[in-house]
């Protein structure tokens with residue numbers, strides 16, 4: 001069977017897609033559909049080799065967006081219905097307590113993903129719509145769901161249990177699930193390959209620092225803890241989410257500001273974190289504000305770093321000894337300042353960064369600690385699309 005896989009990451013108002021070869025990782029085309037369902041600003045950018053196509057105009061729903069993207073594939077010489085796609089891989093955010101392996105999508109699986117929307121109301125419904133659209137537009141191709149929660153399925157009970165009423169927790173599936181699992185697994189395996197050692201031998205701490213951000217501790221290839229929780233709101237400070245917050249703040253805010261549930265949900269998901277503290281969620285803009293002397297932006301940065309270090313400390317203790325610390329995603333891969341500040345002053349713990357290596361940009365995995373340091377600090381570019389493509393291809397060919 002062909003190793004050509006179409007990977008889809010459907011959000012509430014966007015779809016990211018990539019057509020790639022699962023074995024070599026070669027990307028034939030990729031694109032982004034934005035502002036689906038909004039009255040203004042609908043946009044598709046599609047790239048295939050040197051060709052770049054753009055569409056600006058209303059995109060009423062996910063299916064309409066995909067239909068246009070399929071047409072753009074055709075215009076760049078890639079007819080998705082006849083090119084021989086072996087599988088479609090979907091990133092699905094929440095697998096709940098039901099799914100922790102890549103799963104072939106059937107009507108029943110799709111219904112269950114839809115039911116899990118109670119745990120991820122901002123994410124799973126969009127994933128369902130994305131799946132329905134490709135099933136309709138590209139019938140007959142195996143479709144595989146790869147769950148963002150899957151890698152953290154192995155967390156011990158003590159790490160994933162919330163200290164609330166046990167019956168309520170069981171009745172509603174309230175526990176820590178973790179997200180970004182595909183990325184945490186991918187970069188930790190890449191790091192092991194880079195070091196030429198099996199993952200089973202390594203204790204690793206991963207910082208996935210993008211617009212969403214999470215950290216994990218991984219013992220011998222098995223995830224034992226992560227910062228995100230039942231929802232992606234918990235843990236590190238993010239672009240627009242606060243991370244850890246006293247649970248008492250939510251009811252207090254609802255009373256004090258007369259917010260209803262969906263307004264609080266919006267506040268916590270879209271206008272907290274760096275954006276809430278400084279007005280911007282993009283890290284490059286935050287750095288520009290700091291360079292211009294903006295005190296709120298500096299405070300936001302300090303809170304961000306403080307939270308990273310708090311979890312670093314927690315995970316160092318959980319693991320006992322650590323072999324690698326990995327930085328990945330937009331901020332983790334591109335901000336030497338964040339990496340340096342997150343690990344500053346820890347030489348006594350064997351953690352050190354070589355300033356010149358930290359500043360040097362090269363593609364691929366790179367070591368930024370001195371060769372002599374006991375803990376190897378790495379920058380590992382993440383590639384969730386490739387990981388999803390490989391998982392989908394593997395399942396479709398077995």
Ligand code: AMP
Nearest residue numbers: 210211212282283284329330331334335
């Ligand atoms: P992601 O969600 O992984 O795409 O990461 C998005 C975040 O990475 C945004 O906050 C960007 O500002 C940040 N980012 C991208 N490039 C850079 C850079 N060169 N320096 C600092 N942050 C960056």
